[in-house]
Amino acid sequence: MIGDWIDIGPTSQIAPGSARTLPVQGGEEIAIFHTLDHQFHALVNKCPHKHGPLSQGIIHGAVVTCPLHSWNISLKTGQALGEDRGCVPVIPIRVDAGRLYLQREALITAGSPTTGPK
Amino acid sequence: MTKDTPDAAERLVVIGNGMAGCRAVEEILARTPGRYAVTIFGAEPRVNYNRIMLSPVLAGDKTFDEIVINPADWYADNAITLVAGDPVVAIDRDTRTVTSALGRVEAYDRLLIATGSDPFIIPVPGKDLAGVVTFRDLDDVDKMVAAAARGGHAVVIGGGLLGLEAAHGLALRGMDVTVLHLMPTLMERQLDEAAGYLLKTELERRGQTILTGADTAEILGEGGRVTGVRLKDGRELSADIVVMAVGIRPATGLARTAGIDVERGILVDDHMVTSDPAILAVGECVQHRGTCYGLVAPLWEMCRSLADALAGAPSGFAGAATATRLKVSGIDLFSAGDFSGGDGCEDIVMRDAARGLYKRVVVRGDRLVGAVLYGETSDGNWYFDLLKRGEDIGAIRDTLIFGQAFALGGGAAADPDAAVAALGADAEICGCNGVSKGTVVAAIAGGACSLDAVRGTCKASASCGSCTGLVESLLRLSLGEGVEAGPRTMCKCTTFTHDDVRRLIVERNLRAIPQVMQELGWKTPDGCASCRPALNYYLLCAWPGAYKDDQASRFVNERLHANIQKDGTYSVVPRMWGGMTNPDELRAIAAATEKYGKMVKVTGGQRLDIFGVKKEDLPAIWADLNAAGMVSGHAYGKSLRTVKTCVGSEWCRFGTQDSTGLGIQLERMTWGSWMPHKFKIAVSGCPRNCAEATIKDFGVICVDSGYELHVGGNGGIKVRATDLLCKVTTEAEAMEVCAAFIQFYREDAWYLERTAPWIERVGLERIKARLFDDPEAITRLAAKFRYSQSFMQDDPWARRVAGEDADLHRHLAEFRPFPTLVIEEAAE
Numbered sequence: 001m002i003g004d005w006i007d008i009g010p011t012s013q014i015a016p017g018s019a020r021t022l023p024v025q026g027g028e029e030i031a032i033f034h035t036l037d038h039q040f041h042a043l044v045n046k047c048p049h050k051h052g053p054l055s056q057g058i059i060h061g062a063v064v065t066c067p068l069h070s071w072n073i074s075l076k077t078g079q080a081l082g083e084d085r086g087c088v089p090v091i092p093i094r095v096d097a098g099r100l101y102l103q104r105e106a107l108i109t110a111g112s113p114t115t116g117p118k
Numbered sequence: 119m120t121k122d123t124p125d126a127a128e129r130l131v132v133i134g135n136g137m138a139g140c141r142a143v144e145e146i147l148a149r150t151p152g153r154y155a156v157t158i159f160g161a162e163p164r165v166n167y168n169r170i171m172l173s174p175v176l177a178g179d180k181t182f183d184e185i186v187i188n189p190a191d192w193y194a195d196n197a198i199t200l201v202a203g204d205p206v207v208a209i210d211r212d213t214r215t216v217t218s219a220l221g222r223v224e225a226y227d228r229l230l231i232a233t234g235s236d237p238f239i240i241p242v243p244g245k246d247l248a249g250v251v252t253f254r255d256l257d258d259v260d261k262m263v264a265a266a267a268r269g270g271h272a273v274v275i276g277g278g279l280l281g282l283e284a285a286h287g288l289a290l291r292g293m294d295v296t297v298l299h300l301m302p303t304l305m306e307r308q309l310d311e312a313a314g315y316l317l318k319t320e321l322e323r324r325g326q327t328i329l330t331g332a333d334t335a336e337i338l339g340e341g342g343r344v345t346g347v348r349l350k351d352g353r354e355l356s357a358d359i360v361v362m363a364v365g366i367r368p369a370t371g372l373a374r375t376a377g378i379d380v381e382r383g384i385l386v387d388d389h390m391v392t393s394d395p396a397i398l399a400v401g402e403c404v405q406h407r408g409t410c411y412g413l414v415a416p417l418w419e420m421c422r423s424l425a426d427a428l429a430g431a432p433s434g435f436a437g438a439a440t441a442t443r444l445k446v447s448g449i450d451l452f453s454a455g456d457f458s459g460g461d462g463c464e465d466i467v468m469r470d471a472a473r474g475l476y477k478r479v480v481v482r483g484d485r486l487v488g489a490v491l492y493g494e495t496s497d498g499n500w501y502f503d504l505l506k507r508g509e510d511i512g513a514i515r516d517t518l519i520f521g522q523a524f525a526l527g528g529g530a531a532a533d534p535d536a537a538v539a540a541l542g543a544d545a546e547i548c549g550c551n552g553v554s555k556g557t558v559v560a561a562i563a564g565g566a567c568s569l570d571a572v573r574g575t576c577k578a579s580a581s582c583g584s585c586t587g588l589v590e591s592l593l594r595l596s597l598g599e600g601v602e603a604g605p606r607t608m609c610k611c612t613t614f615t616h617d618d619v620r621r622l623i624v625e626r627n628l629r630a631i632p633q634v635m636q637e638l639g640w641k642t643p644d645g646c647a648s649c650r651p652a653l654n655y656y657l658l659c660a661w662p663g664a665y666k667d668d669q670a671s672r673f674v675n676e677r678l679h680a681n682i683q684k685d686g687t688y689s690v691v692p693r694m695w696g697g698m699t700n701p702d703e704l705r706a707i708a709a710a711t712e713k714y715g716k717m718v719k720v721t722g723g724q725r726l727d728i729f730g731v732k733k734e735d736l737p738a739i740w741a742d743l744n745a746a747g748m749v750s751g752h753a754y755g756k757s758l759r760t761v762k763t764c765v766g767s768e769w770c771r772f773g774t775q776d777s778t779g780l781g782i783q784l785e786r787m788t789w790g791s792w793m794p795h796k797f798k799i800a801v802s803g804c805p806r807n808c809a810e811a812t813i814k815d816f817g818v819i820c821v822d823s824g825y826e827l828h829v830g831g832n833g834g835i836k837v838r839a840t841d842l843l844c845k846v847t848t849e850a851e852a853m854e855v856c857a858a859f860i861q862f863y864r865e866d867a868w869y870l871e872r873t874a875p876w877i878e879r880v881g882l883e884r885i886k887a888r889l890f891d892d893p894e895a896i897t898r899l900a901a902k903f904r905y906s907q908s909f910m911q912d913d914p915w916a917r918r919v920a921g922e923d924a925d926l927h928r929h930l931a932e933f934r935p936f937p938t939l940v941i942e943e944a945a946e
Contacts, residue, residue, distance in 0.1 A: 009930060015669075015670070015925070016670070017669075018669065020925065032930065036644040037644075051686070053682075056674035056677075057674070058671065058672075059670065060645050060646045061643055061644060065647035067673065067682055070647065
């Protein structure tokens with residue numbers, strides 16, 4: 001099972017209400033979010049609109065607002081909310097004994113630029 | 119005196135231009151427009167205002183203009199003659215005339231006495247010393263404000279509603295406040311001992327000294343001016359001002375002299391008619407069925423019955439139960455009815471010490487007769503409604519103390535509208551303006567489809583705003599989806615406006631974003647991308663030095679102290695004071711650009727902008743720039759951006775003053791300050807205006823005789839030239855006005871509102887009035903700005919270089935490359 005999930009370190013390295021980034025060699029950067037109600041989510045760090053770094057947006061509820069043009073993106077589904085249309089890949093994440101794990105397969109797929117958002 | 123009314127109109131003369139007198143006239147006009155030619159005499163030289171709201175004026179939360187009930191237009195529109203500042207001194211019932219202090223004689227067919235009440239002055243030696251004031255009208259507030267500006271000790275005699283509000287205002291204005299109260303319990307007419315104790319503890323925690331059982335023997339003075347207070351037990355307190363707020367007495371002198379029947383107050387029947395059928399009386403000056411009233415709600419009822427009777431449809435005033443709601447910033451306190459106990463009364467009490475809650479309801483038989491709530495007062499209206507209607511509470515008695523939601527079953531808990539729906543038509547919604555649920559519903563039915571429209575038509579929620587939630591429930595209940603959103607609601611997370619939120623943060627002493635959201639009933643768990651940054655700013659502005667900036671509520675640029683660009687890299691602008699630079703700085707910028715950036719560009723604000731810097735490299739480039747003596751230019755912030763200057767008198771043949779030097783001084787004073795939006799300054803050395811000062815938020819145009827100070831310019835999407843604020847003769851004055859203007863902008867504008875739209879919204883005149891009407895205002899505001907700046911002026915770049923918030927600039931620390939992944943295969 002360890003092989004299917006990649007340990008990316010302790011939960012404490014991401015403050016509530018903030019996000020940090022995980023570069024993937026040769027692929028898309030991943031943003032890992034820690035919400036104010038202590039949930040963790042991972043998305044490709046690119047807004048479906050104009051590729052703004054979602055990791056730098058303001059997080060409220062399970063939503064991040066893109067820093068470039070204020071699109072609201074669901075952290076759970078990667079879908080743009082409201083009137084906007086678009087989707088960014090979600091990477092399954094789990095917390096175990098205070099550490100964060102990303103699903104390897106999804107990371108490879110989502111991290112690949114060929115399947116990344118346009 | 120000619121009037122714009124038919125000669126046939128009856129002459130109605132009103133003595134008293136206060137809340138009762140004017141409300142009576144409003145009620146009369148509403149029923150029988152044109153029937154009376156109205157003349158109102160007022161002792162104060164001003165229009166009618168909301169006396170209840172003098173406390174917020176004292177506390178600095180409101181201005182006089184904001185508490186005016188009937189502006190000059192109202193008098194003009196209704197052809198009312200207002201004689202302000204010239205009180206009536208005699209009534210001649212034989213000739214049916216009144217005579218004013220200045221000798222004006224006015225004949226009446228009907229006379230309405232609404233003289234209100236006078237503050238009670240305890241007859242102790244020293245009561246006439248300068249510095250001994252009462253708390254009754256605007257002049258009293260002005261005296262207290264002036265005293266507070268000098269600082270020192272304030273002694274407030276009287277721990278009732280008025281005294282505590284005066285103490286609160288003086289404490290907010292920086293005075294060291296002691297409250298002397300004769301009785302053992304504060305507000306003993308409204309509170310029982312337990313609630314009084316909680317109140318006293320809270321006020322003491324805030325730094326006020328509360329002495330109960332304190333009997334004043336003498337007010338001490340020197341050279342005709344107050345210096346202290348001596349108590350009967352021998353204790354002496356020093357005082358720079360003494361406020362007498364021990365109570366009020368009906369002002370009955372005029373009526374008594376005229377031979378009208380008077381006991382404690384002017385005796386009236388249920389239709390507000392005195393012993394002389396031609397003479398009516400309403401308000402605090404009357405005694406009805408043995409009771410004199412000092413709260414506002416019964417006054418409205420009196421005015422209603424008076425107007426009904428005059429219109430030939432008498433309804434009668436049958437006395438009124440009264441409720442009090444104290445709003446001393448953050449202290450929620452409600453009391454209604456009788457809680458003195460006695461035969462047949464039973465108490466139901468609930469305490470929650472951890473949350474500072476105390477609730478007590480008093481029941482006689484199956485009727486509620488009194489309620490005291492401390493800490494959580496949202497059920498106050500419901501209890502008061504049960505009490506007034508004499509409702510049988512037998513069925514809900516067991517759960518009565520838990521409040522409406524619980525007592526009426528789970529449904530109401532989940533739906534606050536259900537609670538409002540259950541209120542009777544005569545339940546009071548707005549205590550400040552005496553507006554019942556029925557009146558609000560009628561206003562909505564009459565076309566008021568938004569909060570603002572309701573405020574405009576029936577005045578509910580137009581004063582202190584604490585009933586805004588109730589009014590919005592009524593809008594929803596009446597109109598469903600047809601409610602028009604108020605234009606000013608802060609965001610969809612709240613029903614409050616920006617102004618409400620700012621005021622309540624201060625009033626309720628709210629210190630953190632989660633606390634604001636909790637206390638003000640935010641509809642979302644942690645706000646949105648609009649309200650989080652706004653709240654962060656409002657708290658930062660309200661509590662300089664004490665509030666901890668919340669990085670999770672900052673836009674990326676302010677969090678990373680650089681400007682994000684479309685490719686996700688950042689641009690970096692070091693500060694160039696007044697647009698001045700030197701070879702060393704330029705060399706450092708050149709080197710930093712080669713090392714970390716891709717491009718360097720001259721900005722419109724006379725600085726250099728390095729583009730293409732990666733998030734991870736920001737601390738490193740800042741370290742290099744710091745090493746060359748440069749600091750953050752805040753080109754990324756809702757804050758002071760640049761101070762643009764021309765070369766001025768040092769080089770220019772037209773220059774009249776040292777514009778560069780002044781610009782540098784202004785920038786040194788203002789840099790680092792957070793504001794509602796970005797803020798730009800420019801200083802031009804002559805009217806040729808090479809620094810384009812007339813499209814800046816604050817612009818200085820130097821002239822031979824001094825400095826013209828301009829405000830509210832904008833070169834952005836909508837170009838706006840500045841308005842001239844004032845002209846000063848020295849650099850020091852220019853600096854002072856600049857600091858004061860910025861502070862007022864910081865305190866008054868909505869978040870993300872530039873000075874240009876702010877000025878267009880509130881009006882230049884209001885800004886000028888705030889800055890110049892009170893000769894101390896500039897000094898006070900500038901001092902507040904400098905105090906706030908004392909916490910702001912450390913370079914955020916240097917802090918990051920030293921390691922603060924290092925995680926913001928790094929990728930995840932424990933990232934492990936994928937040893938077995940062949941990501942390259944997935945790449946093309």
